[in-house]
Amino acid sequence: MKWTAVVMLSLACASAVVAAAGPDPIVATRQSSMKEMAAAAKTIAGMFDGKLAYDAAAFKAAAGTLRARTGPALIAEFPSATLGAPSGARLEIDQARSEFEALARHIGTLASTLAAKAERAPASITDDMRMDSGPAMGGGSLLGKRPAAAEADPAKAPAEHLLHLILQDCSSCHSKFRQKVL
Numbered sequence: 654m655k656w657t658a659v660v661m662l663s664l665a666c667a668s669a670v671v672a673a674a675g676p677d678p679i680v681a682t683r684q685s686s687m688k689e690m691a692a693a694a695k696t697i698a699g700m701f702d703g704k705l706a707y708d709a710a711a712f713k714a715a716a717g718t719l720r721a722r723t724g725p726a727l728i729a730e731f732p733s734a735t736l737g738a739p740s741g742a743r744l745e746i747d748q749a750r751s752e753f754e755a756l757a758r759h760i761g762t763l764a765s766t767l768a769a770k771a772e773r774a775p776a777s778i779t780d781d782m783r784m785d786s787g788p789a790m791g792g793g794s795l796l797g798k799r800p801a802a803a804e805a806d807p808a809k810a811p812a813e814h815l816l817h818l819i820l821q822d823c824s825s826c827h828s829k830f831r832q833k834v835l
């Protein structure tokens with residue numbers, strides 16, 4: 654029937670358009686989310702390292718970006734049909750969904766904690782925002798104890814320490830679930 658032929662033709666055109674338009678829009682969106690997170694993390698790190706002038710509003714905006722792009726939002730950006738080449742998302746994400754989602758939620762909790770701190774951030778950087786501050790654990794190996802304390806209660810960790818924990822989650826996920834593509 655002529656009608657069927659028209660439908661078939663338009664379907665063929667639609668898929669040709671998708672192919673010509675390049676990457677899946679979901680893939681393109683998640684890659685730009687990831688780039689925004691990288692820029693946000695770099696901004697915050699730069700302010701703590703003194704490479705960038707501290708600015709409370711910029712800190713708040715960057716931490717807000719990390720919060721908005723992690724947790725459920727990150728999970729939603731990786732539906733099964735979009736995994737594998739040509740994207741940088743490994744097919745293993747589907748086989749290890751619970752691990753992938755746990756990482757996304759873990760970084761989401763850290764990012765929310767950081768964003769809440771950033772919302773109350775003072776006009777200039779204070780010592781208690783820095784990595785080497787935080788409650789003294791009493792005697793001996795302070796360095797050994799602090800990371801564990803921060804894991805148990807991220808809200809007590811200084812902002813700089815939270816950033817480092819966030820960056821660890823970026824790397825953990827990438828080493829397991831991201832692949833190099835040409």
Ligand code: HEC
Nearest residue numbers: 684687688690691740741742756757760822823826830831
């Ligand atoms: C739960 C897993 C997960 C977490 C957490 C995660 N990423 Fe990613 N990231 C990925 C995957 C998977 C890709 C590959 C995506 C693709 O190519 O479709 C990726 C890609 C990227 C890219 C490359 C984007 C591009 O242009 O192709 C950058 C940059 C990046 N991530 C930065 C970060 C930063 C910074 C963080 C932490 C603040 C982070 N990611 C946290 C899984 C994660």
